[in-house]
Amino acid sequence: MSELLKLADGIVERARPGEQVEAYLGRSHHTEVKVFDGGVESLSSADTQGVGVRVIVDGRQGFAYAASLDETIVAETLEEARDNAAFGTVDEYLGLVAPDGVEPVDLDLYRPELASFPTDRKVEMALELERAVRAADSRIRGLESAEYGDSTSESAIATTQGIRATTRRSGCSIVASALAGEGTGTMTGTGYSVARTPEDLDMAKAVKDAAEKSTRLLGARKPASRRVTVLLDPSVSSSFLGLLSSGLSASSVIKGRSLFAGRVGEAVAVPFLTLVDDPTEPLAWGAGRYDAEGLASRRNVLISGGVLQGFLHNSYTGRRCDQPSNASAVRGGYRSTPGVGSRALSLTPGDRTQEQLMADVGDGLLVQSVTGLHSGANPISGDFSVGVEGLLFRDGAPAEPVREATIASTLQRMLLDLVAVGGDREWLPGGAAGMTLVIGDVQLSGS
Amino acid sequence: MIDEAVVARVLAAALRTGGDFAEVFAEDKLSSSARLDDGKIEELTSGRDRGAGIRVVRDDTTGFAHTSDLTEEGLRAAAEAAGAAARGGGGGVREVALTRRNNTSPHEVQILPEDVAKSRKADLLLKANDAARAAGGAVRQVGATYGDSHRKILVANSDGLLTTDDQVRTRLMVSCVASGDTGMQTGYEAPGRTIGFELFDEVDPADIAREAARRALVMLKARPAPSGTLPVVLKRGAGGVLFHEACGHGLEADLVGRDASVFRDKVGTQVASPLVNLVDDGTYAREWGTYAIDDEGHPAQRNSLIENGELTDYMWDHLRARKAGRQSSGNGRRQSYHHLPMVRMTNTYVLAGEEDPEEIIRQTPHGIYCVQLGGGQVNTATGDFVFGITEAYMIENGEITHPIRSANLIGNGPEVLRAIDAVGNDFDTWTGTCGKDGQGVPVSSGQPTLRVSAMTVGGTAA
Numbered sequence: 001m002s003e004l005l006k007l008a009d010g011i012v013e014r015a016r017p018g019e020q021v022e023a024y025l026g027r028s029h030h031t032e033v034k035v036f037d038g039g040v041e042s043l044s045s046a047d048t049q050g051v052g053v054r055v056i057v058d059g060r061q062g063f064a065y066a067a068s069l070d071e072t073i074v075a076e077t078l079e080e081a082r083d084n085a086a087f088g089t090v091d092e093y094l095g096l097v098a099p100d101g102v103e104p105v106d107l108d109l110y111r112p113e114l115a116s117f118p119t120d121r122k123v124e125m126a127l128e129l130e131r132a133v134r135a136a137d138s139r140i141r142g143l144e145s146a147e148y149g150d151s152t153s154e155s156a157i158a159t160t161q162g163i164r165a166t167t168r169r170s171g172c173s174i175v176a177s178a179l180a181g182e183g184t185g186t187m188t189g190t191g192y193s194v195a196r197t198p199e200d201l202d203m204a205k206a207v208k209d210a211a212e213k214s215t216r217l218l219g220a221r222k223p224a225s226r227r228v229t230v231l232l233d234p235s236v237s238s239s240f241l242g243l244l245s246s247g248l249s250a251s252s253v254i255k256g257r258s259l260f261a262g263r264v265g266e267a268v269a270v271p272f273l274t275l276v277d278d279p280t281e282p283l284a285w286g287a288g289r290y291d292a293e294g295l296a297s298r299r300n301v302l303i304s305g306g307v308l309q310g311f312l313h314n315s316y317t318g319r320r321c322d323q324p325s326n327a328s329a330v331r332g333g334y335r336s337t338p339g340v341g342s343r344a345l346s347l348t349p350g351d352r353t354q355e356q357l358m359a360d361v362g363d364g365l366l367v368q369s370v371t372g373l374h375s376g377a378n379p380i381s382g383d384f385s386v387g388v389e390g391l392l393f394r395d396g397a398p399a400e401p402v403r404e405a406t407i408a409s410t411l412q413r414m415l416l417d418l419v420a421v422g423g424d425r426e427w428l429p430g431g432a433a434g435m436t437l438v439i440g441d442v443q444l445s446g447s
Numbered sequence: 448m449i450d451e452a453v454v455a456r457v458l459a460a461a462l463r464t465g466g467d468f469a470e471v472f473a474e475d476k477l478s479s480s481a482r483l484d485d486g487k488i489e490e491l492t493s494g495r496d497r498g499a500g501i502r503v504v505r506d507d508t509t510g511f512a513h514t515s516d517l518t519e520e521g522l523r524a525a526a527e528a529a530g531a532a533a534r535g536g537g538g539g540v541r542e543v544a545l546t547r548r549n550n551t552s553p554h555e556v557q558i559l560p561e562d563v564a565k566s567r568k569a570d571l572l573l574k575a576n577d578a579a580r581a582a583g584g585a586v587r588q589v590g591a592t593y594g595d596s597h598r599k600i601l602v603a604n605s606d607g608l609l610t611t612d613d614q615v616r617t618r619l620m621v622s623c624v625a626s627g628d629t630g631m632q633t634g635y636e637a638p639g640r641t642i643g644f645e646l647f648d649e650v651d652p653a654d655i656a657r658e659a660a661r662r663a664l665v666m667l668k669a670r671p672a673p674s675g676t677l678p679v680v681l682k683r684g685a686g687g688v689l690f691h692e693a694c695g696h697g698l699e700a701d702l703v704g705r706d707a708s709v710f711r712d713k714v715g716t717q718v719a720s721p722l723v724n725l726v727d728d729g730t731y732a733r734e735w736g737t738y739a740i741d742d743e744g745h746p747a748q749r750n751s752l753i754e755n756g757e758l759t760d761y762m763w764d765h766l767r768a769r770k771a772g773r774q775s776s777g778n779g780r781r782q783s784y785h786h787l788p789m790v791r792m793t794n795t796y797v798l799a800g801e802e803d804p805e806e807i808i809r810q811t812p813h814g815i816y817c818v819q820l821g822g823g824q825v826n827t828a829t830g831d832f833v834f835g836i837t838e839a840y841m842i843e844n845g846e847i848t849h850p851i852r853s854a855n856l857i858g859n860g861p862e863v864l865r866a867i868d869a870v871g872n873d874f875d876t877w878t879g880t881c882g883k884d885g886q887g888v889p890v891s892s893g894q895p896t897l898r899v900s901a902m903t904v905g906g907t908a909a
Binding site: 036039040041042043044045046047048049050061062063064065066067068070073076077080081083084085086087088089091119141142144145179183184186187188222225254255256257259335336337371372374375376378380381382383385386387389403404405406407408409443444445446447 | 481484485486487488489490491492493494495496497498506507508509510511512513514515528532533565566568569587588590624626630631632633666672674675676705706707709785787820821822823824825826828829830831832833834835852853854855857858859861903904905906907
């Protein structure tokens with residue numbers, strides 16, 4: 001039995017009569033190598049561990065966490081959570097989830113070889129990444145950053161209601177940001193690769209992306225304002241899917257913060273759009289055997305044929321809506337109580353490549369990167385306006401690069417203005433997959 | 448937090464592999480928060496973060512490790528890991544003699560958050576909820592969060608420094624959703640200061656809630672924001688984030704040093720309109736980005752960055768200053784003991800000018816007036832930056848007219864700084880969290896009412 005689960009059991013055993021207690025324990029090990037100008041700038045290695053304790057008693061909830069598994073501190077944390085519960089509002093729907101009999105799918109998320117991968121080779125990979133990006137194109141004058149990072153983590157949940165779940169995962173990444181051109185004409189481009197183990201990292205792809213994305217923007221100018229058809233690159237469409245995700249949480253619906261509230265059974269998107277959250281998909285970065293309350297993960301269809309099917313639930317929202325949790329509890333580690341959210345959101349991919357889609361569309365803007373998503377997109381009203389860099393294309397072929405421009409629409413309209421979904425699905429860190437999306441009639445603002 | 452003799456032995460252990468600088472950063476942080484949503488106090492949370500980060504520098508390489516184990520054994524293990532990462536050929540035994548340095552706090556804290564009854568924290572939220580809901584029937588949802596933190600830090604390094612600081616922060620955040628014919632809109636207000644519970648002697652939760660509700664209600668009447676290039680007037684306080692993004696990040700010596708800033712090699716040159724005087728001031732009493740010492744033990748300073756449009760200096764941390772053969776400017780910060788410090792802003796603001804703010808609006812025939820901004824982002828290498836408007840209005844014939852819906856504005860830092868053509872004689876600040884390289888730190892920004900002659904507004908209206 002995992003050591004963490006044993007510790008979690010130890011906390012739960014101390015529950016008093018009438019109390020529901022949940023102990024969530026997490027432990028992780030990280031390594032990060034940053035290189036600059038052919039040398040190691042920093043090498044960090046760190047172990048993190050902590051506990052989050054939730055106590056529900058007399059219809060009230062309290063929570064406390066500590067970044068330590070020290071016995072005295074853990075005991076204090078339980079006491080604090082217990083004390084905090086006295087100040088919550090009584091809510092009859094509060095309660096820990098009971099096991100629902102669904103068996104978890106075995107996912108291959110932990111690779112022991114990462115733990116034994118030598119640090120020197122991690123350093124070499126970061127140095128090689130920097131060298132290769134620099135050598136990829138003579139117009140690249142340097143790198144803003146080049147780094148290798150990895151982590152292995154495990155967590156355990158135990159509750160007085162009989163939940164006992166453990167998870168282990170490993171992951172690593174390389175990421176480089178290239179600087180191309182000189183002075184005020186400088187442009188940047190990022191390339192990366194993520195995998196469960198270093199052997200699976202795609203160095204060539206990371207290098208090619210950083211080099212191409214920075215150099216193809218050289219000479220970029222502010223475009224004239226107009227309405228355009230846009231192609232969103234996979235990394236961009238993944239961020240947009242992430243924005244939709246909050247509206248699909250039953251918690252947002254119940255609290256009147258969802259633009260999808262009251263629309264189950266209605267057409268909210270074009271008929272060829274199907275949106276699924278499937279954390280049992282092993283390729284998904286957010287895949288996991290269990291949700292954050294310890295129920296086995298499952299596949300949830302949210303939009304099918306353009307029609308809204310339902311929402312993501314944890315046990316609390318499920319109780320409020322008189323239905324079971326669909327195992328969509330998420331939490332930011334041991335520091336917070338479970339909320340509701342997606343972990344592996346994806347549209348059903350189409351079958352066209354980005355180049356083919358560009359040819360199909362003819363004239364438009366390929367959006368390579370966006371900025372200001374947090375300041376310019378409001379998932380409640382649906383309004384969005386974001387800074388963009390990318391390439392205009394004409395007659396299906398790349399034309400002038402653009403910078404210092406924005407695109408704006410609403411999330412509601414975007415789902416109805418979707419023209420095509422690419423076949424180039426990429427699973428990215430974060431809760432959503434990316435693929436090229438074609439969206440018609442978006443406002444481009446420039447000069 | 449840790450015994451002085453232990454710290455000295457841990458530093459000596461850290462240097463054993465040949466490092467030329469070693470540092471112990473220990474932190475013990477108590478936080479508490481209370482969250483109200485949907486009319487209910489959902490929960491109170493207590494948090495404890497305690498640990499130490501140890502770094503060893505050898506030439507241009509930094510080794511770093513952190514631990515939550517503050518025993519001598521735990522600290523030594525972290526010191527050895529950090530030392531191994533920065534290992535060199537040399538090494539040997541080096542004694543570290545520590546001298547304790549006391550610091551002067553920019554202001555006194557009156558009421559420590561841990562001394563306040565939890566029920567009083569919860570009551571603030573109920574008061575905010577009632578006030579927001581009383582603001583109008585269209586207010587359909589209210590979320591309110593109270594948060595405080597008491598962070599004790601200790602910094603010791605192989606230069607012999609040993610110093611400590613106590614940092615207390617308190618904040619209240621209220622967000623409202625209003626619903627009408629045009630759908631839902633949101634309003635937000637979130638004051639915070641580096642003081643204790645006395646914050647609420649000057650800030651009434653009901654006023655904060657009414658302001659958040661007013662904003663959501665105003666936005667229900669908003670029309671689509673324009674699309675294209677327009678003059679932009681920023682109300683006092685609201686637009687400090689523009690300078691944070693347009694040039695603040697670009698003046699951080701780490702980004703300048705890696706040739707990732709458009710402001711590289713620009714000290715002594717005119718980078719902004721002569722009307723612009725920009726300061727970063729970690730000593731600004733009670734502001735959100737204030738402290739007695741930074742996370743490398745250097746006392747906070749008031750640093751002048753731009754004077755009459757001329758760039759006077761960058762912001763510096765220990766490593767970057769050491770390399771340049773100068774003193775740190777007190778801008779070495781980190782989110783927690785889990786992180787390496789880097790150059791960060793504190794309270795960044797533009798000094799007041801001479802013009803009457805109302806006159807600035809009157810002298811603007813057609814443009815937009817920004818009352819609240821919602822954060823931003825910059826690419827320091829290209830200078831392009833965005834910031835979001837969360838409450839803004841059209842200016843037509845010198846008068847403020849209808850509200851406009853939220854949008855991002857985009858510009859290029861060096862161009863926008865030169866395009867500032869009016870600076871008012873008023874001033875206010877804004878509380879925020881600045882993110883850089885995955886680390887968030889509390890900051891504030893400030894400015895008088897001012898005008899940028901042209902910026903691209905990213906709305907949907909033609």
